[in-house]
Amino acid sequence: MTMVERLSRWKDEGVITHAQFDRLGAIVRKDRFSVALELNALLYLGVLSIAAGLLWTVRTHFIALGDTAIVAALTVLVAVCFGYCVAHAPPYSSREVESPTAVFDYMLYLGCLVFAIELAYLETRFTLLGDSWDAYILLSAIFFFAAAYRFDNRFVLSLALSTLGAWFGFKLTKLGFRSAESLRVSALAYGALVAGMAAGLRRLDIKPHFVETHLHIAATAAFVALASGTWQGDSNLVYLAGLLALAAVSIAYGIRHRQFAFVAYGAVYPYVGISLRLTRHWGDMATLGYGVVSASAMAVLMVIVARRFGRDA
Amino acid sequence: MNLYAIADEERIHAAAQVREWTRSGLLDASQGATLEAELRTDLKRTNRYLRGALFIFGTVVIAAAFGFLVVAFGVSRESVVGWSAIVAGVTACVLAQLLVMQFQLYRFGVEEAFAVWSVGLLAAGAGFLVSSGGTYGDTPELAAVVTAAVASAFVYWRFGYLYAAFAAVACAALAPFNLGLPGAERILSASVLLVVFVAARARRRANDDGFRGDDYGAIESVAWLGVYVVLNLHLPFPLKLWLYRGRIDFPAVFYWATYASIWILPLMGFALAVADKHRYMLWASLVMALATLATNKPYLGWEQHTWDPVLLGVLLIATAMGVRRWLSRGSGGHRGGFTPRPLVVSADRQAFDALGMVAIAAQPMAPRMPNEAPTVEPGRGGRSGGGGGGAEF
DSSP: OOHHHHHHHHHHHTSSOHHHHHHHHHHHTTSSEEOHHHHHHHHHHHHHHHHHHHHHHHHHHHHHHOHHHHHHHHHHHHHHHHHHHHHHOOOOOSSOOOOSSTTHHHHHHHHHHHHHHHHHHHHHHHOTTGGGTTHHHHHHHHHHHHHHHHHTOHHHHHHHHHHHHHHHHHHHHHTTOOSHHHHHHHHHHHHHHHHHHHHHHHHHTSSGGGHHHHHHHHHHHHHHHHHHHHHHSTTHHHHHHHHHHHHHHHHHHHHHHTOHHHHHHHHHHHHHHHHHHHTTTOOHHHHHHHHHHHHHHHHHHHHHHHHHTOOOO | OOSSOHHHHHHHHHHHHHHHHHHTTSSOHHHHHHHHHHTOOSOBOOOHHHHHHHHHHHHHHHHHHHHHHHHHTTOOSHHHHHHHHHHHHHHHHHHHHHHHHHHOBSSOSHHHHHHHHHHHHHHHHHHHHHHHTTOOTTHHHHHHHHHHHHHHHHHHHHHOOHHHHHHHHHHHHHGGGGSSOTTTHHHHHHHHHHHHHHHHHHHHHHTTTSTHHHHHHHHHHHHHHHHHHHHOTTOOSTHHHHHTTTOOOOOHHHHHHHHHHHHHHHHHHHHHHHHHTOHHHHHHHHHHHHHHHHHHHHHHTOOOOTTHHHHHHHHHHHHHHHHHHHHHTSGGGOBTTEESSOSSHHHHHHHHHHHHHHHHHOOSOOOOOGGGSOOOOTTTOOSSTTOOTTOOO
């Protein structure tokens, strides 16, 4: 039975109204065909391409162009982008806000990317912040967070989260911590901060649709740090305990909120960490035998979890 | 031949659409619940995250089991490794089918891992067997690629995994590059892809109202994109390394024919996509058009400039805005049924959520530490005053 036939039957049975039948029928028969996704993808790629081209041009031709021309051009571009956003932005709301125009989100994203290029250029050329050069990364991250929340923009939120992560990494490197151990601590601190922000957002009911993005980033950073510490780190028992505790929290959260990505994180990362720690001194036969038995057991456990809690496709 | 009843797959396909419509507010919650209950099947399914985790554990089981047997029996001769891989591949495929038939699993991850790795094992086994027979050169790779194409096609027909069909198309297109026919390999490969395109297109048109039509549409688009990839001689990505093996100097006629084709293929793709309202073909054509714009200068031997990406970006944004405005100004906010407004909001939202997550890892610029910048040589650089030659921001 085709979808059109189904819709017709549902209309005859009174499950859907005539208006719904007309609207859904038009979609199924392709009488109406939306190209919104494709147009948005073009805008996104266009912004990325412009930002990448600007960066390449500035890096390659800054001598010929001169500082004044570059800074002036970038400043004008940033001002145009933010001017557009400020002029068209609806009033702030702590809930999700629809974009007022088709290009609004992309103007903001372009403005933030060009702002990052300009700030990096100024710092590299004039070392305005001296030894505190890493502060420009932190300032950028704070600025991006403010823009993401004010204008409700997920692309800028992604930019803010990755810039904040970069600041954590550079801060530790600058302080002389270059080992894997210190990177792990940095990742854990970053994960805790981002998770704390998510908890704060949820408690204060500010932009609840951003919470999940924060939690995915926090969980990934923390799980990678703990799993790698379990088999590489100096204090691997501490990491192991942390990994198991985080896995328990992640799985419980995932099941409670029906966010099954966190259940998957809680199963896969600890399995990798524990397996690598257990088998690091084992021979090939024992390791491979362990792989068959342990992965089969995990698969059975996951099937049980999937059947009990995660039936949705 | 498919393991699943058509009626069940139709219900699953319909239920997914009902869910999207409910999330988008086109149906209310109670209607959605009623319709989803009506469309329920006995097949056992799970969500995409647990499916992914189960695929990973299934993969570990297969890899560890095969490795264990090889180590335990001290298999080292190439022919024995080849036969072992083939037996393991057949076993994995049988197990995958048993899991489906016995437990009625549908896109559950475990059975997918078994089916997918059965293809890998069979292909590797065929390659080792041919190699052990004293045949060297490209023949073992040809055997592996042809076996992978056949096995992937079998997995698609049996289980319906679309990615298996894509793998079959890709392997079939790679086979001519192992025939030792420099000069003809690209033409042969493009011919294979054109045959796939025509066959998939015919089947899509025959099933346009059914759920299978979407699958055939995707295969048709991938084959068309494949023709483009094979014929574009300047694509700057790793596949080129494979395609350029045994490269000869291309005759001028062939070179300029491929140049014409990289313009004609996206245009024809757009025409087909618009005529049939074919979304996958639209995506394939957009990718081809972008690749054509990116490789046009290398084709013509023109110098590339650092501001070329800026021009490309402006062109993309202007195109998107122009098309949007043109469609919006049609009567009823659409032209020929094409509208720039989203119709099923949740589908677009999911795509942009995914894009937002990708954006975290794929920022166009990374913050740089000051000591990463090359040092400025005396007399050539300087913080100000017009110097700085040889320095880099």
